[in-house]
Amino acid sequence: MFRWVFMFLNVVVGLLRHEPWKFLSAWFCPYAQRAWIALNHHKIPFEYIEALTLKLEPGQTLKDAKGYEKHELLLKHHPSGLVPTIVDADESMPAVYDSLVCVEFADDLAPCGKPLLPKDPxxxxxxxxxxxxxxKNIASPFYSILVPKEQERxxxxxxKLRDGLRKFQATMKGDFFLGGDMSIVDIAALPWCYRTFTCSIIETYRGPDFTFDRQEFAPLLRWLDRCLALDSVKSTLPESAALVDTYKRYADGTAESKVGAAVRAGKAAHDHD
Amino acid sequence: MFRWVFMFLNVVVGLLRHEPWKFLSAWFCPYAQRAWIALNHHKIPFEYIEALTLKLEPGQTLKDAKGYEKHELLLKHHPSGLVPTIVDADESMPAVYDSLVCVEFADDLAPCGKPLLPKDPxxxxxxxxxxxxxxKNIASPFYSILVPKEQERxxxxxxKLRDGLRKFQATMKGDFFLGGDMSIVDIAALPWCYRTFTCSIIETYRGPDFTFDRQEFAPLLRWLDRCLALDSVKSTLPESAALVDTYKRYADGTAESKVGAAVRAGKAAHDHD
Known part of the structure; x- marks a missing residue:
């Protein structure tokens, strides 16, 4: 009973709340893209704040960028200054971060919306x-291809990425991973599939030994097309050529990011500090 | 509206459902203990199944155990055969595993119970x-002390563990981590605090250079006492001397577990395969 009253009040407060959330993001970051898609999906009002600015000397292009300047709000609200981070308009509540926690958070903010996680426990x-x-099996291996200097690694x-994509494709239950609608699982995999298949980032930097057979992955590509056609996804897609350029710093082993540092230290990308 | 009807039906189904869940556990496993406490907390009916049996030759004691026999249900329902794993009585639904996911699952099963996670998004x-x-900062470092052979590591x-415990103690908001009641955060840390402070497992195997100042950690020890006094926790506590013995295989670097293998490979315990 208490929970029902709570749910009701929650919905009312949500409707009354006009101030947008502050969404600290980066246009090129696939982890931030997860949170962005979820916020869009539920039409949650937010102010998009570009919180990582690639450092460029005069005359340099995106390809030359190594590190980035972090927005002061990001340094204030995330213990390690990582995107995505979401804070309330007044900055009076704890910050929400970690990309999959952000997706669940967006879902919790919209209890009457089309859920990104099933309701059955x-x-x-x-x-x-x-x-x-x-x-672990799609996002992290992407960096294990781009970051190491040794061909063997x-x-x-x-x-690992190919095995992950094969299993993802084989397990898909319908038009989307869990059935007829987009869920947190699609959102978890999508940004790296876009980078791999649509932008060809891995082939660009690692050559023909690192291609993915488009015939074998035809069902996955159809899933990708369905995802990319969604309004919630469209506005989060960076322009392909610019995105490819930003990965040069990973491919050169010079990316000054937590993920780059983790993979260079022999860890998985998801196990960054 | 739809969500309210769903919630109502969910509660009714929950009340009607008599068959207990199958809880695949191991008496010595701190990860399984997390799920166990959450199931107890919500008085969710479950059949406790001892799913890891330490392998002992005739005449051997717990100290000699290296690996374990895995219950066939565990091999059937968890992709890597890890506890905790929870399956429905008919084994007709997907298995639930990963200790923190199990805690959230128990909370989701009891929408009218005293929540282990706050309801506000x-x-x-x-x-x-x-x-x-x-x-990352309490559970994993415990193995980084016990498993490596090099004193430096x-x-x-x-x-890392001492820093983690200091921050945990300093951040605690009330009698429990988030305030007046036990939550998922207490449950996440508790099993390793019991092993460290109550059972002195680290001191036993690593000696006086690895002690934790009980005066410095007096507030944490009072929190631990409060946790250990809860009914939901009491029945999950293994007898101290037997538990100490089971850690000899970690301290000797011979533990045939995913966590042992991960730490020996230079990774964090939470990043096991």
Missing amino acids: VFRAEAKLWAAWAD RLEGYN | VFRAEAKLWAAWAD RLEGYN
Whole structure:
């Protein structure tokens, strides 16, 4: 009973609340893209703040960028200054960060919206487990191909990503991973599939030994097309050529990011500090 | 509206459902203990199944155990055969695993119970972030002390655990981490605090250079006492001497577990395969 009253009040407060959330993001960051898609999906009002500015000397292009300037709000609200980070308009409540926590947070903010996680406890847990799986087996291996200098480690990353994509494709239950609608699992995998298949970032920097057979992955490409056609996704897609350029710093092993540092230290990208 | 009807049906189904969940656990496993406490907390009916049996030759004691036999249900329902794993009585639904996902699952099963995660979206996200923080900064460093053979790495783990415990103690908002009641954050940290302070496992195997000042940690010890006095926790506490013995395999670097293998490979315990 208490919970129902709470839910009701929550909805009312949500409707009355006009101030947008502050969404600290970066146009090129796939982790931030996850949170962005979820906020869009639920039409949650937010102010988009570009919180990582690639450092460029006069005359340099995106390809030359190594590190970035961090927005003061990001340094204030995230313990390590990472995007995505979401704070309330007054900055009076704790910050929300970690990309998959942000997706669940967006879902919690919109209890009457089309959910990104199933409501049934078992299927809800299943969705969380698959999202974490995609993080380990699709997002992280992407950096294990781009960051290491040794060909052997790059190929190991490539095999892991290919295996991950194969399992993702084979397990998909419908038009989207969990069935008929986009869920947290699609959002967990999508930004790296866009970078791999649409922008060809891995092939660009690692050459023909690192291609993904488009015939084998035809069902996955159809899923990708369905995702990219969604309004919630469209506005989060960086222009391909510019995005490719920003990955040069990863491919050169010079990216000054937590993820770059983790992979250079032999860890998985998701195990960054 | 739809959500309210769903919630109502969910509660009714929950009340009607008599078959207990199958809880695949291990008496000595701190990760399984997290799920166990959450199931107890919400009085969720479950059948406790001892799913990891330490392998002992005739005449051997717990100290001699290296690996374990895994229950066939565990091998069937968890992709890597890890506890905790929870399956429905009919084994007709997806399995629920990963200790913190299991805690959230128990909370979702009991929407009218005393919640282990706050209902407000921001504070709910905050609880998840602190639980993940405790996993990285309290649970994982415990193994970084016990598993490595090099004194330097052990001391690095010790410093990390001590820093983690200091921050945990300094951040605690009330009798429990988030305030007046036990939450997922307490549950995330508790099993390793019990092993460290109550059972003195680290001091036993690593000696006087690895002690924790009980005066400095007096507030944490009072929190630990409050946790250990809860009914939901009491029944999950293994007998101290037996528990100490089971850690010999970690301290000898011979533990045949995913966590042991991850730490020996230079990764954090939470980043096991």
